[in-house]
Amino acid sequence: MFLSELYRYPVKSGQAQRLLSSQVGLLGLQGxxxxxxxxxxxxxxxxxxxxxxxxxxxxxxxxxxxxxxxxxxxxxxxxxxxxxxxxxxxxxxxxxxxxxxxxxxxxxxxxxxxxxxxxxxxxxxxxxxxxLPNGYGTNADRAAFADGFALLLIGQASLDALNQRVGRPMEMLRFRPNLVVQGAEAFAEDGWERIRIGSLEFRVLKPSVRCIFTTIDPATGERSPDREPMTTLKTFRQKEGDVLFGQNLAADGCGYLEVGMPVEVL
Structure with missing residues (x-):
């Protein structure tokens, strides 16, 4: 497994920046x-x-x-x-x-x-x-203007599996991840508790709850008339009323990430 994509969003709800590398600190990816x-x-x-x-x-x-x-x-x-x-x-x-x-x-x-x-x-x-929200992370963990957590990880295979069910490609940026991991099975990240990317370790805190935001095309700003991918996600990724896709993380300490780094489940 390896880190295949790295994104940050300087302004909340603004356009993504695709990165090749980034420092990681208390508030997640730098900036x-x-x-x-x-x-x-x-x-x-x-x-x-x-x-x-x-x-x-x-x-x-x-x-x-x-x-x-x-x-x-x-x-x-x-x-x-x-x-x-x-x-x-x-x-x-x-x-x-x-x-x-x-x-x-x-x-x-x-x-x-x-x-x-x-x-x-x-x-x-x-x-x-x-x-962070009550019950998650430690007293040292913080977030800036992210909805609740500083880092979001999604497996590429998980998006591929979703796209197969939807019947057309859904862009990864609809889900606004920071980290994309390639080489794992679909939804393998659901079972992870701790991982290492390069030399930096992360705690997997909770699944990411998805909303209508995912139906907005990141390139055009237009909503999907058929409410995809939420329509399909609700058929197999809904638990106790929440639609789940991706995992929220917290970093243990500060460090450096670069696309291509190996990912290890601890």
Whole structure:
């Protein structure tokens, strides 16, 4: 088995970045979901579930303390990383309410013009990251703006098995994984508890619960009229009302990942 694909999503619900390598730290892959678009009025997060055009938002971490934003019909915008304890804004992400730094008026105006609604862009510094959902991980585990967990793994064979049932190819990016593993049997990841990729070890915490997000084409932002792949997933991957696909992980320590690294079940 080996690590075949590596992805990060600089802005929550924004376009994926395919990587060849990445540092891994407390919040998962370096630069993954450290930014989020929220409603100006109440700080509630925006997601492709309601705003599918967010999938067309490109964000590039330039590595010099700035983020580069690109969207259809908009000029490029450089956004400096805000200070960790300045201009804090209360935000709500599912059941979590916390305070994080606002990225400034220029980013807010740019995104508001593009989306047609008053929004703000916020950033999650490491010291303001959230704890994982109750009952999972350790007191040391954190997540930035991911739904609940810092890392998501999917086996390539699991997607292949799903596609065979659907009858047409479903893109891996519909499921927004960070890590894709090749060489295992379909849904083998369901039985893993600990794995090693390269020299870094990971704990497998819980299956990923899927939603309507997976029916959005990552390239066009359009929803599948037949609600695939959720329609098919419900026929064989539903447990106690939840549709499950992929596994959430936590890293033990910091390290480095590179596509092609061997994957070992411990």
């Amino acid at each position: 993954d979901r450290r930014w989020m678009v929220v409603e100006e009025e109440n700080g509630r997060f925006l997601t492709q579930r309601a705003w599918p055009q967010l999938g067309q938002l490109q964000a590039i971490d330039e590595g010099n303390g700035t983020l580069l934003l690109r969207a259809p019909g908009q000029a490029l915008l450089q956004v400096p990383v805000p200070e960790a304890d300045v201009d804090l804004r209360g935000v709500t992400l599912w059941r979590d309410t916390f305070r994080v730094p606002d990225a400034g008026d220029a980013a807010a105006a740019w995104l508001s013009q593009w989306l047609g609604v008053k929004v703000r862009l916020v950033h999650c510094p490491e010291q303001r990251a959230r704890y």
